[in-house]
Structure formats: structure tokens, C-alpha cells
Amino acid sequence: MASYYDIDDILVEEQRVPVAFQQAVNGVDIDPSAETHCVEPGSKVELPYWLAHELHLRKVAKMKVPACFNQRTKLELGADGASVDLRSRCLYFYEFGCKIAPLVGDRDMGSFLLSAFRTRYQKILAKAHNAAFTAHSKLLSYLTKEETNLYEAAQSSMAAFKKWRIGGPRFERASVLGRKRKEAN
């Protein structure tokens, strides 16, 4: 599903993750205002996931749970999952969570994501198939990328069905057919 050229997958890996360096690294500028070209062990920075992931695997830095998966978000999602603005926290909330979970050693992440998606899924389901697109701009502004895709899939299939039901011209005449033949000379 996630292929090399999947633009969403690439964007997921752009998300920032807080890491703490465990070893000193020479010749790296992560802070432009630093005086030396090296990173002390224990310094904390936010790096994109693709970089943090590699550093984590080489045991140079240790990943921490990003801000969008903090305790507060978990509590809010547990209280009223459907009306939490996940879009502003992380556009790729679920995909990012799936990638992060094994690295930060969070055992509950999978079930947390699943239960969050479940509650929000019901709301999307209730809205997606019946109302006009404009009526739900508020809901749409809360949804993550994946949920938006889901919503739009439902909307467009419903729109296609309505279009078919109302019907149009059953047979379209090719534009060539109506034309008169040109004079031979």
C-alpha cells in the first residue's frame, strides 16, 4: 500500500519527532546559533522522522513520543473523540502513529489509534453519505488526511449515484455526426 512514490507516505516521514542524542556527534549543525560544530550527548532537538528513524536505529539518538500523542490528546480523544481537532495537531495522525509506535516502545499506541479511529469513523459515516459538501466544512477542518479521504470517497460515490439517478442524455452524439458534409470542390 505504501509505495516508494506514495506522496502521503513521504509527507508522513516529514513530521517532526523530538529526539535526545545519546552520543556526541561531530561535524553536524543542527542549531545554527551553536558555537561548535558538534552535538553534545543528551541534547534534545526535533528532527524529521526519516532522520530520527535512522539515528534511532543506529542508537545515536533516542526517539520520544511526539507532542501530538501526549497524554492530553489521549484524554481528549477518550472523552469525545469525534470533536477533537486532529488536523491541527498532526495531519497524518494515524499513519504517523503507526510508524512511531514500535520505535518509542508504546504498547498501547495501536489500540489507542484504533479506538480513536472507531469513534471518529462513526461521525464521518453519519455525515458523509447524506449532506451537502458545504454543510460540513467545520467537520472537515477537524479531520486528518486519512479521514478526509474516507469522507471524500463517500461523498463522491454518493454524488455519482445521484447523478446517475437524475440521468442525463442517455446517448451522446459524437460531434462529428451532426456536421454537414463539405463541398467536394
Next chain:
Amino acid sequence: MAGQSDPNVSIFSGEEVEFMAEDEMVEIVPNMRMEPLNMLCGDFGPFYPQMATQVPMWLAIALKKRGKCTIRPPEWMSVENLTQILEAERESQAAFQVLPFHYVEISSLLFDYASGDIPDLYMVRSLINDIRDARFLKVESSLESFEDARSSAVKVKNLSAMEVNVVRPFVGRALQAFYKHGSPDLVPNPEAMSARRPQATDNIQRRPLRRR
């Protein structure tokens, strides 16, 4: 189309579903004499005036357009039967009534091309619209319940082609998402998971599809 960005989820357009429905058989009463037609999909005819015969929908429509026959509406399209079905649909929230697989398309085709051949046209049309709306609401409410179960599955019987087609992109995507988010806690070893994407571990044995 909704499924275009993701090749795993494809949808048919309404017109395509209608095209498939045109293979269903209907009864026509020709008003002309004609030799049997030998088609790849079967032999139809011979046609004699006032002798009812079974032909596929597309042939019936082609003959109807030329004024060569009248189409007999199928038995389920009677007012009594439809009223009964509508009542039953409204009564039970879970079960769907048995209707032909292509009932939406067949009725719409008949309304378009053979409206003169249907007795109580307005009544039948509004009954079918009501049935369709009632059923669609029920589809939605039954989809709502399916993520309560641990297995992320739902059992909806007797859905028709058009109803399935409308919810297909949504359900397909939703199931994929449930599968994806459900899998990390199924895989206990975190090291193996970081090396291999959880989505790629799709090696659950599939049951062969049942023949229709």
C-alpha cells in the same frame, strides 16, 4: 472517481452498474414476427406477435425503442408487492427484504424506456424510491455497528448492486484503516515491526469467493 488515487479501491460508475443490469432477463410481448436471434450470450426468440418471450434487458430496450414490443414489468414491480416490501423494510431495522440484485437499475431503466407499459407508474415509482431510501438508511446504520465487534466485520444480507456500489469506496477504505491500525497490537515483536511495515503483512488466507 473516488478510487482513482488508490488502485486497491475501485468503483463502478452508476452507468457501469446499469450496463451490468442490462443482462437480466425480462419478459416482452413482441408485435412482429422475427427469426430467432443467435447471440454469443444465447439464442433469443423466435418472436411471434402476442407470444410472450424472455429476452435480456438490453434487447428488450432496443426492441422497445423501435416500437416492436411491449415490456412486461417483472412480478416484483407490482404495487401490492412493493407496498409489502416497504412495510417490512420499515418494520425491521436489521433485516433487508429480498429484492432482485439489480432492482434499482432495472426499475430505472423501465421507467425511462417503458413507462407506458407499467401499470400505476407514479405509485410504483414513488414506492421504489421510498424502498431505496429506507434501505440506504439501514445500510448506514448497520455499518455503524460493525466496528463495535472485535473482528471489524459486518454482516448485511440481501444488498443490491447499486447499494453496494455506493458504499464500496467508503467501506473499503474504512476496512483498510481498521486493518492497518488493528495490526500493530497483533504483532507483538517491535523489532520485527520496525523492519517490516505492518501493512505489508497481509498474509491472511483468503477464502475463495462464492460463485453467484
